[in-house]
Every structure is written in C-alpha cells, then in structure tokens.
Amino acid sequence: MSDPLLTVKNLYKHFDISGGFLDQIGFSGGKFTRTRTLVKAVNNISFELKAGETFSVVGESGCGKSTLGRTIMGLYPPNSGEILYRGDRIDGLDHQRMLPYRKKMQMVFQDPYASLNPRKTIRQALGDPLCYHNPQLNDGEVKDRIDEVMLQVGGDPQWISRMPHEFSGGQRQRISIARALIVDPEFVVADEPISALDVSIQAQILNLMMDLQQQYNLAYLFVAHDLSVVEHLSDRVGVMYLGTMCELSETGILFERPRHPYTQALMSAIPKLTGGASDHMRLKGEVPTPINLPSGCVFHGRCPHVNQRCIDEIPQLCTLNDGRQVACHGVEEGRI
Amino acid sequence: MKKLLEVKDLVIKFALRTGEVTATNGVSFTLKKGERLGLVGESGAGKSVTGFSIINLISKPGYIAAGKVDFLGEDLAKIGDEKMRSIRGNRISMIFQDPMMTLNPVLTIGTQMTETLHQHNPQMGKEEARNIALDKLRKVYIPSPEKRLDQYPHEFSGGMRQRIIIAIALLTDPELIIADEPTTALDVTIQAEIMELLIELCETEDMGLILITHDLAVVGQVTQNIAVMYAGSVVEKGPTAQVIAEPQHPYTQGLIAALPQSSRHGERLNQIPGMMPTLKDIPPGCAFNPRCNQVMDICKTETPGLRPGKNGNLAACHLYPPGQEEQG
Amino acid sequence: MIAFMIRRIIQALIVIIIISIIGFAIKQSVGDPLRELLGISVSAEEREEFREKLGLNDPWYIQYGRFLGDAARGDLGTSMFYKRPATEVILEKAPATLELVFVSSLIIILLSVPLGIFSAIKPNALFSRFLMGGSIVGVSIPVFLTAIMMVYIFSIKLGWLPSYGRGEVVMVGGWGTGLLTLDGWKHILMPSVALSSIMLPLFIRLIRSEMMEVLEAEYIKYAWAKGLAHKRVWFVHAFKNTLLPVITVGGVQLGVTIAFTILTETVFQWQGLGFMFMEAVERSDAPLLVAYLMFVGIVMVGVNTIVDMIYGLVNPTIRIAGVK
C-alpha cells in the first residue's frame, strides 16, 4: 500500500459558544456558577486517505462531518490531534508555512449562491487565488489558465467577465470547482457539493467530479448526507454520529451489510425507488445535543442493543475480518 | 370512489414589474377521497405554487389567471375570501416545508393549536379544544403532550416541530392535506418517520394527500399516483409504481436514470444536459425539447397535450399518437 | 431568566461605573474647587494647605474612591450657583422633565402603534402613503424648530397656549406635578408635542417596516393557511413579533428623547433638568454638570435594563432558555 496522502489522528474540535464572561455566569441553587458551553463537534476521529481515492463522510445534520472537513482544511484550529499531509504535520501551522499546502488542498462548498463573492467577476474569483500562489505569471498566462480550467469544468471562457448572479446554481457550482482546480490541487474537500442542486443538475456535477478525478488523480473527501450518492462514488465511507466515527469501511462491504446499529438504522431509512413500503428501523428518542454528549457510546440512548458497558465505556474502532472498522461493543462482543 | 378534488386547466401568473410571467400553464389533475398523490418536479417547475393555489394562497404578485379548483363541487378559485377561510385549515390543511420557520416563535404550541379549533368552531369550549389538541399530539406520537402543550416552538427539535405541524393539520379532521416538501429540511431517519406517519394517518383518517416534493424515491414510498411537472406543466401522470418502473415522458425517464441508484457503482451517471428554463424564457413547442434526447421537429413548434403512452400512463410527448388527448 | 436578569444588572453596574469615571474626570478638569471656596485673595501657601486638607493632592484613584463613596450616599457636591447640594437641585427639577418625557412617550406610544400597524397592513392605502410622506417630513424638522414654530403660531399669533413655564404646579409628596391642573396641561401640551415630533414619525416608520417584514415570514403564511381571521393574524401573530425589535429600539430612543428635552426645555423655558443643565453650562457649574450626567446616566441605564427585561419577558427564547 502506498503512503497515505492525508492522515488524521485522534482529531478533536470543540467550539466554545459560551460568549463573554458575563454570559457564562449562571445562577443555580442559590449560587453563582461560571459555566462554559462547549459544542463537541468532532471527537477522536482518525482515518487515512490515499491519493486518487474518494473517501466519504456521511451522517445527519449536526454530526460534525462538515466541521471535520473544515478542520482538515485548516479553517478551524483543532483542539487536539494531528493532521498530516504526505507525512508532514499541517495543523497549527502559521499562515506563511501553510501556504504551500493551500495549493495542494482545496475545497468545494455546498451553497453555490454563497460560495462566490457577489462583488467579484468570475475572472477575479479564479484569477486572484492563481496569482496569489503564482506571482510570476503574466496576464496572458493567467488568462490562458483560466480559460483552460473553465473548459475543463464544462464552462465557457466567455463567462469570466460576468458576475456570479448571472449564473444558475449548477453553473456556479462548476465555477466553484474551477476555482478549486485552478491552483492544481491533489486533494479536494467537497462539502455537500450537490445537495443544493436539482436532481438533473446533481448528475451533471457528480459526473464532472468523477471525470476530473480520473483526469487529475484527485483525492476527494466527500462530505454528504445523501447515502445513495455516497454509495455511488466513494471508495470508502465513514459514518459519523454525534462527532464520532461509528463505522468505516469500503463502500461495497458497508452497504451490503452495515454492522453498527446506527449505520443499520440510517440505511434502512433511505427511501428506495422501487419496493413500496419501507422496512425502516425506527430509532427511539432524538439525537442528543453535542453540548452534553452521552457517556460511553454516544449512540447508547437510542440503540436497540444497549447494555451497561455501552453506557459506561466509550467503544473504540476495531477492525473486523472484512477490513471494516466498527466502534461498537456489541459487534466486538459478537452480540450484534 | 368519490372525487375529492379536481384541478382543471390551472393557469397561474405572476405580475412582475417587468411584465407577466406564467408559473403554471394549464395544470390538471384529480384526487379521489383518501387518495395520495405525488406532485413531483425540480425547483421552479411550479409544483409549490400549484399546491398553494388550491387554498388560494399564492404569494403576491401571483394570481390564478384561469382554470378551476373543484373541491367537492365548489370552485375554490372563485369562492369568496370569507368562505375560503372556512375551508383553509379546516377542510384542507397544509404542511409547510421548513418546520423551523413555520411555527410562530412567540406563541405556545397549545395556543397555535387551539386557535385553529376556535377559529373554525367558535362555540367550542377551551377545555374541549385542549383535549382535541392533546389527542392529536398523541396521534403523532409526541411524548407527554400535556407538558408539551404549554411549550414554545424553540423547545422542540425539527422533527418534533414537523410532527406538531401535522397534528395541527389533523385538528379539524380535514378531507385533504397538502404537504409542501414536508421532509426536505429534515434528516433521512426523521424523514422516514414523518412519511410513515403521514401514510398511517391518511389511511386511518381516510384523508387525501397531495405530496409536493422533488424526491422521486419519497413519492415512490408514499403515494399511489404521481404527476410529474416540468416548467409549469404536468408532463406525465399515472400510478406511482408504473411511472417509476416505466416512465413514458423523456423527462421522467431522464430524471430517474440520473439517480445514482440507476447506475452501477463508480460509473458516470446518465445526466440530462442543460437545465430547466426559467419562467421567462420557456421555449416554444414542448418546453423540454432543448434537453430531450428524442427530440423531433414537431417538438420545437407544437406543445404536446397529455396522451396515453405505451403503458397507459398519460404523457405530454409527441412520441405517442395524439388524438386521444385527455380532456380535462 | 434569573441568570439573564443578573447578567443585565451586572452590565448596568459596569456602565454606571464607567459613567462615574467620566463624571469624575469632568469634575477634575472643569473649574477649581478652591477658587469657589476661598476666592482669589488667598496666598499660595494657604492654598496648598487647603489642597492637602481637602485631599486634592491624593493620587487620583483615592480621590475617585472618595467621589464614588460620596456619590453612593447621594452627595454629588455643591452647586456653585445655587449654593445647595447638587442632588437636591436635581431632585427638585427632575419632576418637570420626567412629566414632559412621560406625556410625550404617551403621545408616541398611543399614536405610533395604531398608525404603524395600519400603514403596515394597508401599505397602499391613501392614508398610509400620506403617513409615510408626512413622517419623512416629520423626521426632517429639528425638535427646536418645531417648538419655535408652535410658539409663534399658537402663542404669538393665535394666543391660545402659553409659551413658557409649567403653569400651576401642585405638590404631591415631594413631587411638584403640573398634571393635576388644567393650567398645567395647557402648559405641557406644546412642549410634549414638540418633544415627540421626531420620535413619533420615527416610530411609525419603525413599526411599519418591522411589521411588514414580519408579515412576510413563513409563520404568517402558515397562519393564513390555518384559516385564521385577519384580526388574529395581524394583532396576535404579527404584532407580537413586531414588538420585540420595537422594544429594543424604544429603549435606545428614550435616551435621544432625554437629549431632546434639553432643546425643548430651552425653547419653552421649562424649569426642568434640561433647562438647568444649559444654565449650568453657561455658569460653568461643574458639580451640577457632573450631577446631571450621573443622574441622566443612571436613569438611562435603568431604563435600558428594564427595557431589556421586558424584552426578555416577551421573548420566550430568553425567558425560558435564558440565553441571548
């Protein structure tokens, strides 16, 4: 096996939302208390990603999948853990030392209406990052590169003098992809890149992403909630629940027979085109907030197979015979 | 079965500053008592505005320019404001898309439930209204409803709020529920629960349901019949299973083929080229003709009416012989 | 909710301390207390002796501590002009100003709410258009000009209303009120109308724009879809949500209104705090200036804190979760 492109080790990201000192003061039982409110968005996540591979992170809203992608991109500093790119630590680098990695790692965003600056022409949106990283380029070279990328994403070089509001959602998403590609990255975090698009446009963008991956041997970290899309294009999938990874496996193995009870519930909930009434597995209760994480296994409150150990002890990912990793005491013990 | 609702040749226009725009162009469908119908299409196809036109609540500057909405013999498009109000929320209830935005943040759930009852039954006592509200909350599986009744919307999660909205819809035992993308803002596991709940309630209460959504798979689970909309017109109608298994209109075919489920893992998807035209520049002839892979000369000049396709589903497409166009 | 209230009160205290620092700074930089006490015919040595005695040579923080301690006991120094404790002067003048603010707030609230709601729910009605046109003219006329025009028309030309003073004042407890006599009402009419002349159109516009925004909200559309009557949707669903931003702005604008009392009282020679303040400025009466600053500061902070709490009571998100 080749060396991983990206390695994430025991990554934690908590957000302090307690506000100023005054907002932290609480009053309970006749006493003043100072409480900090932490959103524990990402907890102890580890995985590796190989060059040219698509690794998908799925989960429901609030499970921390987007935070994970953004922390890897350096948009949020992690609280602890390591992020390695081709073996080099990239977490906690200052602006200057991070710059070379910015060319290698790019990102495509969810909302095509917010991800392009409304006051910048397409030429500026694409040209600014290119010139920033390649100050030696002259105007002609910049223009050639922009035209080239525009054609690659199925756009039209004529577009570049226009403003974002003149384009449809699908076209904007193509432009966003072009912006990511223009600095020649090896690795792209795609944060729900198609969920804001209509069905017939989704297929176009997915095809484009798959084409580009083949052409440039791109590695994708694909963050999504749509399981059928994930099943279609990923090599490996990680399922997240409340900030933790419950199951991580090759796509085929996972979708054929999910092992973690949460993965099972999630998959049974996908509406299938053919097949009428669903056989969906109903979960009790609701997703707890990431502010007060449950003890032990974060899923224990809703799990049909819960026992005392699940309440007390946090399960670690362990590798099964088929190569998948599952964080579940029940699976480990052979109960499930 | 008795006919509950008949929408006929509905034309909805928007009077914009820059001129009039047609949002739906002659939409027709019928719904029997207790029937569940899916209204499917991409954003801008006119499905939501059609749903709102049934209760005559299109946002300004939209208005019903032509056609009728026959609800148990009354034309809702022409009925007066006062009479319409006695039907809205009473005999026809609506479920909105985003449960986080739908409930009034400063009123308790109880107030928002009982006010509907009092509005439609002015003589009803407070105690009775409260009991009905509790009963409906139990029907949608809200735990400890007595406590919940006095709480405010922000104390509920999205999935719970959508249940409450369904409970509000049930309050007056309506004959028809119109659900506009009721699960788009929710997670899959919750979506599945809400959809199951809707099916269950429609069956036990014998209510009609119009489910407006972009998600073919959801429609496939919930409804018996389906109407596919494209650029302001219904392009295909028929029993849900049949439409999904053997779509007749090239747009429906393309839409289903484009889903990842329809292709093998890792393969390119069968995309439909181009995008849906905006309301301002709908092409002449069949609105789908620039994107259609089976386009003919006639498609560019003549707008096809609905006609039976190979399996009997109605499709608005020149591929099938005209002459037996559905009247109404 | 309790936590929320405590936070607000602590914030208010911090603001009052900041104001007191400003007041202290003013006291230090304006006027020389020795000259007031001793006159100018005192030798430099005696002067120095007095400085030491009065603690004027102490480090500033000790002096500030003393200032704060005195202030907490209600002692804000002695007015140079009145030769009386400044607090006493302030308390004597305060009722006039507070009554003026009260009557004009009444005018603003009683008129802006119905007019604002009307122009929001019937934006195309002739009367709404007239209101909008009139209100923009209203906010463009300075308060003192309105006051002068009123004096010219109603006092000088028509002779209907008195142009200055409070008229007959009745003492109720320690509070001299003009609101119990017809003469008092005649006198307060013009000043209070003038005082509300900018705030009223401002509030009509504010209520209108907030309400129109609320009327666009999804939950209002849903209320219509439930078949609710117009009255219920407008006055219960929409108005309650309109109230929240209006309350916040109302607190801030009350501060502006108090600033405007200085202008109004100057025109009408209304014997209140604003008039007293301008006199104190002319006479460089530093203790009185500082006392006024402290008094107004405490009133405004108090009002803002109360407004915040009312906001918290109306808004269930704060009342229940205690967060903001």
Add this chain to the structure above:
Amino acid sequence: MSTHGKFKDSFLWYSFKRDKIAIASLLVLVVLIFISVFAPLIAPYNPYDPEMIDIMNSEIPPVWEDGGEKAFLLGTDSQGRDMLSTMIYGMRISIIIGLGAVALQAVLGVLIGLFAGYHGGRLDAFFMRAADVQLSFSYLMVAIFMSAILQAIVGVARFGEIAVPFLILVIGFSQWPQYARTVRGSVLAERKKEYVEAARVAGFTSARIILKQIFPNTLSPILVLSTIQVANAVMSEAALSFLGLGMPIDRPSLGSLINSGFEYIFSGAWWITALPGLLLVILVLSINMLGDFLRDVFNPKLYKG
C-alpha cells in the same frame, strides 16, 4: 464592459429613473451643494466682513413684506446682516460639518466594525460594550456633553475659533457606534458565507479577506447609512448651535441663526428664525428622501436605534 454601461443596466439606475421624488431630491441637493461650494461668488454680501454690515440695517423684513428693501431680498438679521448671504454661508458651514463628521465616523466605525466583527473575541467585545454605553446615552447627549465640557474648559472665546473642526470631532465621535454596529452586523453575516471560507482556503491573509472580499459587500448598507447620518449630523450640528454649544454668532451655521432669531420672534421678526429653519428643513429633507430611496433599493440590514 465599461462601468458606465454596467451602471446604466443596474437596478439602482432603473429604480431611480422611475422615482420622481428621488430625482427631485437629488436635484435640490445638488443645487444646495453647488450654492454652498460657490458661496463667495453667489452670496450678495460677505457676512463675515464687518465693513459690509451696518447695524442700522437690522431687522429689515423680506422684500415682500411691508418695509422690505430690494437690497436685502430676504431681509436682515438683528445685526444688520443680509439674511440670504448669511443663510448661504450658514448652510455651507452646516454641510462642511455634516460631511466632515460623517467622514470621520465612517472611517472610525467601518474600521472598527470590519476588524472587530471579523476577528471577534475581546477586541470585539470591548468595542461593542463601548458602543452600547454610548448608544444608551444617545449620540446627541454625548455630543452635547462633549461640547459643554470643552466649552467650559477652553472658554467661549477660544471655542469660537476652533468650532468647525471641534464640531466635526464631537459629532463624528458621538455617532461612530451606528456605523460600527451596522458594519459589524453585515460582517458577521458575510463571514458565515462560504466565499469567505473559500478565500481562506485560497490562503489569503485576513487583512486581504476583510478589505478585498468582505468590505465590498458591506458597501450598500454603508451607503444607505451614510446618507441618513449626513442628515443626522446636520441636525446635530443645528441642535448644538441652537443651544449655543456650536458655531458662534459671528460665523453662524443654520442652527446658530435660528437661535439668534428666536428671541426676535416675539417682536414679530419671524424671518430671522423661520428662513434659516426652512432652509435647514429643505436640506435635511432632501437628504432623508434620498436615503429613503436608497434604503428601498438596497434594503440593507441597518442597526436600529
């Protein structure tokens, strides 16, 4: 494509062409500003020149009233100065102070709003608390206090000499919170948008992101607020001058003219107060109407209060 062509296609121009009130307001404003800029050429007299003032000419009514004189179209004030000229010069001062104060508060408020809003944290908390304190006192009160204290410190005579820069400072400083709050509000809204994250992913420095990516998107609220604030600043200056805390009577602004005329209305010389008052209202009203038009077009989120 030229910027000119873009503007002609824009929604702003489209709406402006259809709004008669906006067109009229802009026209009035342009005329008033033109008169102010060229005051020395347009005004019939120089009100600052003692040689041109004759106390014998005091309180002459406007030409259409009994006793009016052709030499003084709008009459004279209590010192015998030509009303028309004094008003033109007064308006000039009001506009200079208004624009100057807004320029100052805009620079202060926009910088604080941009950087505090983007970075958040203690800096942000400090400035926003300061803004809170100031706002709870109201901008006018702060301005009145600052003027009163400074006048007490430097004395009335010296105060007259530095009145213009001082008023710019006082009004500018008293109103920065409005800008800071508004800009901060839009920065917070913009900061959440993904194009900012895209710029960070591109590796841009935060100063570059703030100034080149976010700032252009806060321009429309700034523009709308600026028009409102010019009107506010002109009104504040008038209020201060009316209280005798602003421009001295030998270099009057519209506010001090109204003040000086006030005592004469009881003797029937209404024009000394009313005419500058009318001019002030026309000036403020045209700015406000224009601001209203811009607000309708851009519909920005402004800080209320």
